[in-house]
Amino acid sequence: MIELPTSYYLSIMTFAGLMLFGASQWSRPWALPYITVLGTVAAWYFLEPFYFPDLFALFESEYIDTAYRxxxxxxxxxxxxxxxxxxxxxxxxxxxxxDDAFVSAEQVFLAVTSLWLFLLAYGTLRMRGDLLGALFPLGGRSAGQMWSRAAGADAGSDGFIISTAGYLYGLCIAAFGLLYFFLPSGRYRALAIVLILISWPYAFLQGSRNITLATVLPGIVSYVLFSRQSFWVKIPCICIVFMALDLAFKIMIEYRNVGFGDVNLSDAEGAQHQGLNMASELVYAVKFLNEGTLQLNLGSDYFAEVANIVPRAIWSNKPLIGIDYAIARGFGGGDSDIGVFATIAFGLIGQGVQAFGIFLGPIFVALLMSIWVGVLARFRTQHTPLRLSLYLIGLGLTFNLGRGFTLLVLWPLVFGYAGVRVIEWRARQKASAQSSGFGRQRSARHASPVRPGQRIPPRD
Structure with a gap:
């Protein structure tokens, strides 16, 4: 066991108090996103000293203390x-x-299914007609996948299209799970189960836990909030689901680089979860700033995140994200044109510290996450199946934001919101056209010729 600073325990106590406050406000639309953000920070920053104590013990105590401050x-x-x-x-x-923009859950489900089929056809074409290989990439990262592409300029002129298709595909398969509890019993729910069984294996076999969580978590939250099962039934079900996810992630870590053709569960059960080191990255960020290895970027990395929306085919010199930090961490070089052989996530708070320092940095990140909670609460308050779907997708993405506030995580929600606005606009246009047509028919039906000198009776 390592000796942790007082700031660590003060953070734990503050977290516990805020969680209790969030639970006391459960009926408010912002309460669940609020609790989810707190849980995200706790998972990424409080567990590592105990999960990887030997690694964490290598840091100087003063940097650990500053990090937890x-x-x-x-x-x-x-x-x-x-x-x-x-x-x-x-x-x-x-x-x-x-009401004029209301779209039923069944209509949303059918639209999502149609988009999924189109994307699957495109992905299968990229896999040279291998439909089974597209749906079940058993080779993991060692073999080709539907949405595989190089980084940076090496992605080519169609890199943005491939990435967009990949994010939309992930959005569709997540929607199958979250919409299930909005759908009426019968053939719609049966079809949703079939689509989940067909499409979700891709999320597990492609090798990225971020994509897996973004696929599964919205459905889990939808079950918790909208299933008619009792609270006491939901608790053991959720526990079983998370135990299964834990095992699935261990299998993913053990076999994603070599393929899933020959999985040994005993080997997977002994694997450790990797990537839960955002606390370490925060300590590195503090250390690099203190020693002068890196300077404050004053938000340039956030600008690079926003610039991510512009395809590199249009802006060839689009800024890259996190390259200086990756080089400082010792990952420079390699054959890639981006100058590093791997990029390293800052972590949510470390990202702010690198941008604006140890005081203003976490305040800026808190502002971003508060706005995030407000946006999700707004979606929930709007109540329609489309807006509730955005709410559930956002909740499912929140944990992934613990590695950094980035469009690389948020793209499914961005595309989802754009799609929702288009669908709502079309629904309003259709409702307006029907209303106008009904009004004209009614006027024509009740119209009668008016003779000269006749008074027109007032309308009711």
Missing amino acids: TVLIFLISFAVITPFAAVHLRPKPGLLKR
Whole structure:
């Protein structure tokens, strides 16, 4: 066991108090996203000293203390800012019911299924007609997959199209799970189960836990919130699901680089989860700034995240993300044109520290996450199946934001929101056309010729 600083335990106590506060506000739309963000920070920053104690013991105590002071600043700032963000982002009362833009869950499900089939056809074409290989990439990272592409300029002119298709594909297969509890019993739910059984293996076999979580978590949250089963039935079911996810992730870690053709469960059970080292990355960020290895980037990495929306085929010199930090961590070189053979996630709070320092950095991150909570609360307040779907997708992506506030995580929600706006616009146009047609028919039906000098009776 390593000796942890007082700031670590103060952060734990603050986290516990904020979780209790969030639980006491459970009926508010922002409560669950609020609790989810807190749980995300706890998972990424509080567990590592005990999960990898030997690795964590290599750091100087002063840097560990500073790192957890930034976590404490984040927690306090997040608690203060979130209620204000939720209030300012909630929809106006007159916009809560938009009957003219209502689209049923069945219509959403059919639209998503159609898009999934189109993307699957494109992905199968990229796999040279290998449909089974597209749906079940048993080779993991060692073989080709539907949405495999190189990094940086090596991705070529169609890199953005491939990435977009990959994010949309992930959005579709996540929607099958989250929409299940919105659908009426019968053939729609049966079809949803069939599509889940066909499409979800890709999420596990492609080798990225981020994609797996983004696929599965929205469905889990949908079950917790909208299933009619009792609370006491849901608890053991959720425990079983997370135990299965834990085993699935261990299998993924053990075999994703060599393929899943010959899985030995006994080997997988002994594997350790990797990548839960955002606390270490935060300590590195503090250390690099203190020693002058890196300078504050003053938000340039956040700008690079926003610039990610522009295809590299249009902006060939689009800024890269996290390259300086990866080089400082010793990952420079390699054959790639981006200058490193691997990029390293800052971590949510470490990203802010690298941008604005150990005080302003965590406050800025707290502002971002408070806005995130407000946006999700807004979606839930709007109630329609489309907006609730966005809410569930956002909740499912929140844990992945613990590795950094990045469009690489948020793209499914961005594309989902764009699709929702298009579907709602079409629904309004259709409702308006039907209403106008009904009005014209009614006027024609009740119209009668008016003779000269006849008075027109007033309308009711």
